Amino acid sequence: MSKFQIFSKGILKENPALVLILGMCPTLGVTTSAINGLGMGVATMFVVVLSNIIISLIKNIIPNNVHIPAYIVVIASLVTILQLVMEAYVPALYDSLGLFIPLIVVNCLVLGRAEAFANKNNAIDSALDGLGMGLGFTLALTVLGAAREMLGSGSIFGLKFIEGDGIIGFVLAPGAFLVLGLLIAGANLLSKKIYKKEE
Amino acid sequence: MDKKNPTLLSMVLVLLGIALVCSAGVAAVYNATKPVIDTARQTKKVKTVSKVLPQFDNSPIDEAFTIVSADNDSLLCYPAKSNGETVGYAVSSFSNKGYGGKIEVLVGFLPDGTIFNTEVVSLNETPGLGDKSQKSKSNWAEQFNGKNPESYKLAVKKDGGDVDAITAATITSRAYTGAVELAYKTFMGYIKGAKPEAVSGATQQAEPQN
Amino acid sequence: MEYLLIIISAIFVNNVVLAKFLGICPFIGVSNKVKTAIGMSGAVAFVMVIATLVTFYIQKLLDMYHIEFMQTITFILVIASLVQMVEIVLKKVSPALYQSLGIFLPLITTNCTVLGVAILAVSEPAYGAAEAAVFALANALGYGLALVIFAGLREQLELAEVPSAMKGVPIAFITAGILALAFMGFSGLC
Numbered sequence: 001m002s003k004f005q006i007f008s009k010g011i012l013k014e015n016p017a018l019v020l021i022l023g024m025c026p027t028l029g030v031t032t033s034a035i036n037g038l039g040m041g042v043a044t045m046f047v048v049v050l051s052n053i054i055i056s057l058i059k060n061i062i063p064n065n066v067h068i069p070a071y072i073v074v075i076a077s078l079v080t081i082l083q084l085v086m087e088a089y090v091p092a093l094y095d096s097l098g099l100f101i102p103l104i105v106v107n108c109l110v111l112g113r114a115e116a117f118a119n120k121n122n123a124i125d126s127a128l129d130g131l132g133m134g135l136g137f138t139l140a141l142t143v144l145g146a147a148r149e150m151l152g153s154g155s156i157f158g159l160k161f162i163e164g165d166g167i168i169g170f171v172l173a174p175g176a177f178l179v180l181g182l183l184i185a186g187a188n189l190l191s192k193k194i195y196k197k198e199e
Numbered sequence: 200m201d202k203k204n205p206t207l208l209s210m211v212l213v214l215l216g217i218a219l220v221c222s223a224g225v226a227a228v229y230n231a232t233k234p235v236i237d238t239a240r241q242t243k244k245v246k247t248v249s250k251v252l253p254q255f256d257n258s259p260i261d262e263a264f265t266i267v268s269a270d271n272d273s274l275l276c277y278p279a280k281s282n283g284e285t286v287g288y289a290v291s292s293f294s295n296k297g298y299g300g301k302i303e304v305l306v307g308f309l310p311d312g313t314i315f316n317t318e319v320v321s322l323n324e325t326p327g328l329g330d331k332s333q334k335s336k337s338n339w340a341e342q343f344n345g346k347n348p349e350s351y352k353l354a355v356k357k358d359g360g361d362v363d364a365i366t367a368a369t370i371t372s373r374a375y376t377g378a379v380e381l382a383y384k385t386f387m388g389y390i391k392g393a394k395p396e397a398v399s400g401a402t403q404q405a406e407p408q409n
Numbered sequence: 410m411e412y413l414l415i416i417i418s419a420i421f422v423n424n425v426v427l428a429k430f431l432g433i434c435p436f437i438g439v440s441n442k443v444k445t446a447i448g449m450s451g452a453v454a455f456v457m458v459i460a461t462l463v464t465f466y467i468q469k470l471l472d473m474y475h476i477e478f479m480q481t482i483t484f485i486l487v488i489a490s491l492v493q494m495v496e497i498v499l500k501k502v503s504p505a506l507y508q509s510l511g512i513f514l515p516l517i518t519t520n521c522t523v524l525g526v527a528i529l530a531v532s533e534p535a536y537g538a539a540e541a542a543v544f545a546l547a548n549a550l551g552y553g554l555a556l557v558i559f560a561g562l563r564e565q566l567e568l569a570e571v572p573s574a575m576k577g578v579p580i581a582f583i584t585a586g587i588l589a590l591a592f593m594g595f596s597g598l599c
Contacts, residue, residue, distance in 0.1 A: 021578055024433035025521050036216075063205030070217050072489055072518075076482040077221035081228045081336055084478060090233035091243070102481040102528060106521040108434055168328060168367070173428050174590040181575075181582030188574045221478075229478050295535075297525075307543070370596075 006125055007126065010132030013195070016109045017140035018187035022111035026100045027141060028176040032155050037145025038138065039093045040100065045134025049111050054132035055079075055118040071114050072105070080103045109137060112142050140183070147179050248277050251307030251316040252287045255279035260291060266290070268385040276389070278308075284348060287315055292382035294374040299323035302332075302374050306343075306382035312390070313347040322371075329371030339365050339372075343379060353380040412543050419547035421595035425522050426555040427588060432522035436556060437581055440565075441512075446560035450553030452513040454546065456495060457523050459489050461530050461545035465538055468531040483526055489518045522552055559588060 016022045023044065031037040054074050062070050083101050086094040094101065113133055118126040143161065146156055152171035154162030169175050205213075241260075248259050259277035266276045277289040289307045296302075303320035317340050324330045331337040342363060354360025355372050364372035425431045432453070434594050461499050466486050471477050496514045499507040517523060526548045530541040571580050 010389060021437060022434070024437065025430050025525075028433060029430035058217070062217075063210050065205070066210045066214055069486070069489060072485055073214075073221050073482070076485050077225050080225050080478060080481050083235070083481065084225075084228050084232045088232040088239060090542045091239050095349050097545065098323075099525060099528060103431075103525055104486050106519045106524050109520050111519060117413065153548055168325075169590070171328075172325060172593065173430070174593065176430065177582045177586030177589055181579045185572075185574045185579035186580065189596045192574070221482075225482070364584070 003128060004124070007128040007132040010129065010134070011139065012136070012187070012191055015136040015140060015187060016112075016133050016183050017144075017190065019110075020112075021184075022112055023107040023137060024180075025103060027029040027137075027144065028173075028180060030097050030100050031141055031145035031148055031176065032171050033153070034142055034146035035151040036093075036096055037141035037143075039090075040097055041134070041138025041141040043082055043097070043101065044104055044107060044137055045052075045106050045131070046082055046108065047075065047107075048113055048134050048137075049127055049130035050078050051075050051110055052113055052118040052126035053123050055114045056123045056126035057120055059119055066178075067119075068111075071111060075110055075114070076105050085104065109133065144179060144183055147183070148175055151175070151179075160165050207239065212338075220371050247305055247320060248289050250318050251289050251305050252277075252279040253281070253309070253315060255281050255286055256301070257281075266385050266389040268381060269388065272381070272385075274385050276386070282409070283311055289384060290382040290386050291320065292378045292385070294378040296370070296377060297322060297324055297374040298329050299325065299372045301376055302371070304375060304378040306379050306384070306386075307388055308383070310390070312349065312383065312387055313345065314343045314379070314383070315345075317343050319375075325368070328368040329341045329365070331365050331368065332371055332375045337365075339363075340375070348380070348383045353383065362399070411478075411540070415540060415544050416547040416550075419544060420554060421592065422549040424551045424555055424592055425526065425548050426552060427585070427592045428537060429525070430551060432520050433562055434561065435516060435520055436585070437578060439516075440556055440560040440563055440581075443557060443560045443564065446556040448509055449513045449516075450549065451557050452510040452517060453520065453522060453552055454549035455510065455513070456488070456492055456517050457549045457552075458514055458545045459495070460491050460523050461527050461541050462538065463491065464527040465531060465536075465541045480528070480531075485518075488523050488527070492518050497550070520559055522548070541593070541599040559585065562588070 010016065012019075014020055017024070017027050026040050026044070030040045031067075051071075051074055058074075059067075079102060081084055082104070085096075086097075086101065113130060117129045121129070148170045150156055150166070152166045152168060152175060154160060154164065154166040166176075170179065206396045236312070246261060249255075250258065257278075257280040259279050263275050263277045265273040267273050270388050272293075275291040277291075278285055279287045279289065287307055287309050289305055292305065293301055293303045300323050302322040302324070305320050307315040307317070309315050318338075319333045322330065322332065324332065331339050335338055346361075352360040353362065355362045355364040355369060355376055357364060357369060358373070362372065362376050367400050419425070423429060426433065426436050435449060439445050464487055467483055467487060468480070471479060471483065492514055493549060496507075499510065499514075526545055530536055530544050533540075533544075536544065563581060567585060574582075
């Protein structure tokens, strides 16, 4: 696989949120607005890139039967660092993402990439993989957040384009499930079209 | 090192090493960010307190004291003074009956009990509905300003009060109003009852007899 | 009364899956059959109650030494080792129970309901140990309820004709959306 392929596969072909169906809790929980989706995506990207790099560097000194606890410690420390930095410099975003920041620890995307990729590859490739996966995740979350914000509040990135309220159901829980379901179906269709041409 | 069949010692050592390095890293970041976080929290507090009070020249946060409600909840009270004279009090109140749980509201009173302003400290209400109780989202909460609860019934109109509820968010409106009412009752209890013992002699003399 | 409020609120009004969006991965992953859904919820309930109780006292310890920022790290380690311990103990003490719950246990470490509920329980200042345990149990029941209902729906759904792009996960999410809509009817119950 070329460097570019490693990087780009996370964006559509193996998009973590839309194709691999990983990290669903934050995907649904925080995407009430585009900016929250973007913030959560970038936060997750930070953790997945660094954890991929660190784990690919230390993979050779960790005995096989304790690798999961070791990885969890690394990931949890990164998440705590992220928590502290966010609280210090972007307190408003920190408040609105709330519980879902510590929950990045148990985001299957992070541990999943550590197990499936960083465990077997060198640091540069792992960084690229994390970057691609993080970007794909950010993209999916931002689109989902934007769609829900447009339908639910009549605004995008906080800019109101329709007076009054939107269809509030889309900001509430049911809308999250509905829009994500449609988005995954859309990604299915799109990747079928693109990859059929390649074959 | 044998990755497939490690000895117990090597496993323990590796885990211990990782845990040590990681906690050192976290602790370093904690120490680096602590002053920033503290200032950010402090500024936020000062900002909220100044929003609900008239002009003052003291430091309400340093002079804060607790007042106790009828149900034995202790609320923080921030006195605002201008040229040594008390111009208002901010009472940090709450309600557990919000749609998403607890709502914390800071309520500013003039010394006679008139509501000067209110401000949400924290809430977890539904975006697009209950979160309209925040000043940044809608001007709903401004209806409390300038009202004296003596002649203004602190309850939503559905419950026979004078407060207009947020459309489709009666629960949030009820909780917010409840928090304001708790602040008012506790504050009045403090002003009428405990005050003569609680303040220093100088202010006590200036106190009107009622 | 207080406990009843916690229970009803956690099961119906603020359901972990359908309102708080926790534990979605296993919700979509293992909810193909009612039987596996019941097994998974049993395992979650078991671990969640123990984990919440243990982390409740650990939080006290963290507060005592003013190292609250270590919360995430300590909680996840406690939960991970607890899951291992439960697995070992269950194997020795009750092989029958282990047979039915065992395969789900390793999945629970990365189930964010356990960590999420533990954090929620300690961040509620009014909760003592008993309230925290009731809160955990109620959330586990809510989780089980959502999982089992959803599995029942999906068993039916397998027989339905669905457009090819919607097959599998997308239609499952749409079904979940409708289920969440139904659960919104409980709002304002308490």
